Amino acid sequence: MTLxxxxxxxxxxxxxxxxxxxxxxxxxEMTFSVYLPPQAETNNVPALYWLSGLTxxxxxxxxxxxxxxYAAEHGIAIIFPDxxxxxxxxxxxxxxxxxxxxxxxxxxxxxAPWAKHYQMYDYVTKELPPxxxxxxxxxxxxxxxxxxxxxxxxxxxxxxxxPQSYSSVSAFSPICNPMNGDWGKGCLSAYLGDDTxxxxxxxxxxxxxxxxxxxxxxxxxxxxxxxxxEQQLLPENLQAACKKAQQPLTLRMQDGYDHSYHFxxxxxxxxxxxxxxxxxxxx
Amino acid sequence: MTLxxxxxxxxxxxxxxxxxxxxxxxxxEMTFSVYLPPQAETNNVPALYWLSGLTxxxxxxxxxxxxxxYAAEHGIAIIFPDxxxxxxxxxxxxxxxxxxxxxxxxxxxxxAPWAKHYQMYDYVTKELPPxxxxxxxxxxxxxxxxxxxxxxxxxxxxxxxxPQSYSSVSAFSPICNPMNGDWGKGCLSAYLGDDTxxxxxxxxxxxxxxxxxxxxxxxxxxxxxxxxxEQQLLPENLQAACKKAQQPLTLRMQDGYDHSYHFxxxxxxxxxxxxxxxxxxxx
Numbered sequence: 001m002t003l004x005x006x007x008x009x010x011x012x013x014x015x016x017x018x019x020x021x022x023x024x025x026x027x028x029e030m031t032f033s034v035y036l037p038p039q040a041e042t043n044n045v046p047a048l049y050w051l052s053g054l055t056x057x058x059x060x061x062x063x064x065x066x067x068x069x070y071a072a073e074h075g076i077a078i079i080f081p082d083x084x085x086x087x088x089x090x091x092x093x094x095x096x097x098x099x100x101x102x103x104x105x106x107x108x109x110x111x112a113p114w115a116k117h118y119q120m121y122d123y124v125t126k127e128l129p130p131x132x133x134x135x136x137x138x139x140x141x142x143x144x145x146x147x148x149x150x151x152x153x154x155x156x157x158x159x160x161x162x163p164q165s166y167s168s169v170s171a172f173s174p175i176c177n178p179m180n181g182d183w184g185k186g187c188l189s190a191y192l193g194d195d196t197x198x199x200x201x202x203x204x205x206x207x208x209x210x211x212x213x214x215x216x217x218x219x220x221x222x223x224x225x226x227x228x229x230e231q232q233l234l235p236e237n238l239q240a241a242c243k244k245a246q247q248p249l250t251l252r253m254q255d256g257y258d259h260s261y262h263f264x265x266x267x268x269x270x271x272x273x274x275x276x277x278x279x280x281x282x283x
Numbered sequence: 284m285t286l287x288x289x290x291x292x293x294x295x296x297x298x299x300x301x302x303x304x305x306x307x308x309x310x311x312e313m314t315f316s317v318y319l320p321p322q323a324e325t326n327n328v329p330a331l332y333w334l335s336g337l338t339x340x341x342x343x344x345x346x347x348x349x350x351x352x353y354a355a356e357h358g359i360a361i362i363f364p365d366x367x368x369x370x371x372x373x374x375x376x377x378x379x380x381x382x383x384x385x386x387x388x389x390x391x392x393x394x395a396p397w398a399k400h401y402q403m404y405d406y407v408t409k410e411l412p413p414x415x416x417x418x419x420x421x422x423x424x425x426x427x428x429x430x431x432x433x434x435x436x437x438x439x440x441x442x443x444x445x446p447q448s449y450s451s452v453s454a455f456s457p458i459c460n461p462m463n464g465d466w467g468k469g470c471l472s473a474y475l476g477d478d479t480x481x482x483x484x485x486x487x488x489x490x491x492x493x494x495x496x497x498x499x500x501x502x503x504x505x506x507x508x509x510x511x512x513e514q515q516l517l518p519e520n521l522q523a524a525c526k527k528a529q530q531p532l533t534l535r536m537q538d539g540y541d542h543s544y545h546f547x548x549x550x551x552x553x554x555x556x557x558x559x560x561x562x563x564x565x566x
Contacts, residue, residue, distance in 0.1 A: 010539040066352065069548065262292045265351070
């Protein structure tokens with residue numbers, strides 16, 4: 001497995017590096033970014049995986065979320081994967097922003113033409129962690145996960161399906177119950193087929209209803225978020241499932257905030273402090 | 284004078300708002316953004332003007348620089364003007380990123396076809412301050428200025444030409460001596476004509492050589508900045524002029540940092556703290 005570094009930018013005393021590699025899981029060249037805090041020059045550090053939302057690649061959050069400042073303070077690496085497979089031979093719906101490239105939805109697709117490349121769940125949970133731990137100064141197995149919107153959904157399902165693998169999980173404006181929102185229905189039906197029984201494995205609310213459990217979940221949701229109004233995100237459905245299952249959940253409805261990176265920037269410091277605490281307990 | 288609000292985004296407890304207005308100075312519709320910190324809901328606050336660099340508009344810095352967090356901490360508004368006049372009837376060199384739209388260079392152009400609209404020096408120093416102070420909860424006349432690259436040049440000349448108007452000035456990777464760099468020569472010759480005597484009024488190094496003085500100047504310059512290597516920025520020329528004129532200057536050569544917003548994000552907190560101190564002495 002060869003990583004090719006295509007960019008290295010100094011930031012907050014550490015380095016924001018960008019790599020490409022041939023993904024065995026997605027069967028295409030993939031790009032990701034890694035922020036290594038200054039502490040990584042002398043010690044192995046824990047990692048926070050950040051999963052981005054629809055239309056993003058690995059670059060958006062590293063530019064707009066303002067996370068590196070806090071990662072440098074706490075001595076945590078941040079991993080920014082892409083949101084879908086890429087390349088000319090990868091299936092796409094070019095006229096849609098919510099299906100295909102930029103919209104991998106962090107599932108393992110089973111349906112043509114998607115199944116060959118759209119294996120983002122395995123890519124994030126199985127391929128990237130050992131690849132990264134073998135190539136960077138990371139503490140083996142000490143990782144947490146967070147994300148935004150579609151990536152918040154991704155973070156929730158990755159943690160709920162692998163509770164031993166992630167020290168903590170948080171999300172901004174996550175798609176909490178994709179089976180019941182238009183974005184989710186569109187992607188899950190395309191990638192997984194029409195049998196909705198197969199969707200349960202990638203729906204945070206359904207997973208909790210089926211008994212999945214993590215130590216804690218932190219979610220921030222803006223009340224002025226247009227996609228919350230559109231019923232794409234459905235945090236109340238997750239909240240009801242958590243209540244019934246006695247799954248600890250801190251759902252903070254943030255008054256007046258929207259769906260943008262300005263919202264993420266406003267609270268990312270609190271999320272990184274939350275993960276830092278959990279990661280240091282494990283380190 | 285009518286301001287039209289076209290966007291309002293809550294961030295760090297305050298509001299990032301965006302406006303258009305018919306500029307009397309530039310004879311076209313102009314767009315700017317204002318970040319009002321939470322303190323502005325109850326009190327008038329001081330303002331920091333941020334001038335952006337080549338290719339930017341008012342949006343880049345507000346997304347990428349990470350300044351709003353510190354503005355909220357210190358209770359300072361940030362004003363993000365555009366970098367040039369805009370619109371279909373505004374002269375441009377569409378194939379060039381370093382002349383015309385996005386490259387106003389913060390001068391008052393005297394040459395055709397630029398002179399009609401390219402009056403960015405007057406726009407920033409004369410039109411915007413009263414417009415903003417009349418429409419927002421700002422402390423009248425209590426303002427500082429900073430910027431990046433072409434905008435760092437803009438901040439330096441605005442302060443040096445109006446030392447009583449700005450409480451403090453700082454810059455990231457500024458074009459310190461545009462008369463002697465290719466970017467500067469290209470814009471100054473186009474906007475001001477070939478007589479280089481007319482360029483002195485918009486060149487920070489030349490202004491200091493001619494006796495301009497401010498209380499202090501803070502500059503951060505990355506050592507891995509490709510445009511520093513290309514001799515576009517020439518901080519040493521400014522440093523030599525400051526030394527000769529006994530103009531206080533703190534020029535920090537930041538090891539390994541480049542020209543990007545990741546560099547700005549790394550040090551913007553220190554710049555805003557620097558301006559906050561000066562602004563509070565004046566308030």
